[in-house]
Amino acid sequence: MALKNTAENYGTIAKWLHWGTAILFLASYVSVYYRQWFTEEKTPENWTALQLHLSVGVTIAVAVALRIIWRLMNRVPDLEPGSKMEHRAAHAGHYALYAIMIIMPVTGYVGTGVNTEYFFMFDIPKFEDTQLFVSLIKEGMGLSFKEFEAPIDFIHKEILGAWLVWLLILGHAVAALYHQFVKKDRTLAKMTTGK
Ligand code: HEM
Ligand code: HEM
Numbered sequence: 554m555a556l557k558n559t560a561e562n563y564g565t566i567a568k569w570l571h572w573g574t575a576i577l578f579l580a581s582y583v584s585v586y587y588r589q590w591f592t593e594e595k596t597p598e599n600w601t602a603l604q605l606h607l608s609v610g611v612t613i614a615v616a617v618a619l620r621i622i623w624r625l626m627n628r629v630p631d632l633e634p635g636s637k638m639e640h641r642a643a644h645a646g647h648y649a650l651y652a653i654m655i656i657m658p659v660t661g662y663v664g665t666g667v668n669t670e671y672f673f674m675f676d677i678p679k680f681e682d683t684q685l686f687v688s689l690i691k692e693g694m695g696l697s698f699k700e701f702e703a704p705i706d707f708i709h710k711e712i713l714g715a716w717l718v719w720l721l722i723l724g725h726a727v728a729a730l731y732h733q734f735v736k737k738d739r740t741l742a743k744m745t746t747g748k
Contacts, residue, residue: 554747558627561739562747567627570620571744574613574654578722581609581657585714607661607669611677614658617651633738646725653718657709664705666698 557564563571588602632640662669662680669677680686681698690701732740742748 558630560628560631562630562743564627566623567620568744570616570623574616574620577609577613577616578718581606581613582719584609603667604670604673607665607667608672610658610661611669611671613654614662617654617658620654621651630743633732633736633740635736643728646721646728649721650725653713653721657713657718660705660709660713664702664709666702 555562555564556566558567584602584605588599588606592599592602632643635643663686664680666679666681668679668682671677686698686701690696690698694701729741729744732738
């Protein structure tokens with residue numbers, strides 16, 4: 554198995570980053586909705602679930618940074634035969650997925666008023682306590698953290714988290730299944746067994 558991508562297949566590193574990220578997205582949804590639906594506020598479980606959500610999100614940020622570097626160092630496998638429209642849609646979908654892998658951790662981090670206790674090993678200071686917040690947002694724009702946080706939270710939770718992100722991932726997974734079972738081409742194989 555090749556480490557790098559080839560014209561026919563994604564390589565091992567791209568596959569690990571892809572499927573690892575998919576598991577992390579699942580974990581970020583499970584932790585945040587477990588917190589909202591199954592825990593009472595101000596209990597240890599509620600805090601643990603929140604901290605897991607924050608830690609998983611920060612990990613996604615690191616993974617996407619590695620992934621972008623790796624993608625720039627590699628060719629991308631060729632798309633399977635299809636119309637120009639289908640290829641445009643595939644590229645647009647992939648770019649949109651990269652966008653949410655960046656935007657979700659960024660809006661999550663800057664809009665959160667508590668430190669991230671990274672998997673309970675060490676603390677990552679909250680944005681409000683950073684020099685960037687003080688010079689750019691507080692002094693530069695004259696906003697308090699509360700004023701700054703409200704629209705960012707709305708984007709992270711109400712627009713992206715609650716709807717756009719999972720719908721986009723669902724569309725992506727349905728497209729993969731469509732290729733596998735209707736078009737019967739190698740799209741899913743490229744990201745899995747390579748056969
Ligand atoms: C790709 C990564 C992420 C995804 C997919 C994601 C997704 C979500 C979703 C679905 C919600 C719940 C929306 C709702 O209320 O309906 C949420 C809430 C939240 N997220 Fe994220 N998030 C990510 C990363 C982060 C990061 C990195 C942080 C902070 C460091 C963060 C902080 C929060 C906070 C504080 C809430 C509110 C929790 C609550 O009200 O229970 N998120 N996120
Ligand atoms: C839910 C299960 C998932 C399945 C079945 C799946 C399947 C696939 C397949 C088959 C490809 C190769 C497409 C091609 O070359 O034409 C692919 C690529 C890709 N997937 Fe997924 N995926 C899943 C989840 C995710 C998630 C959660 C994300 C990120 C949020 C994601 C982001 C991407 C990106 C960005 C590419 C393009 C990679 C590149 O060329 O750099 N996928 N996926």
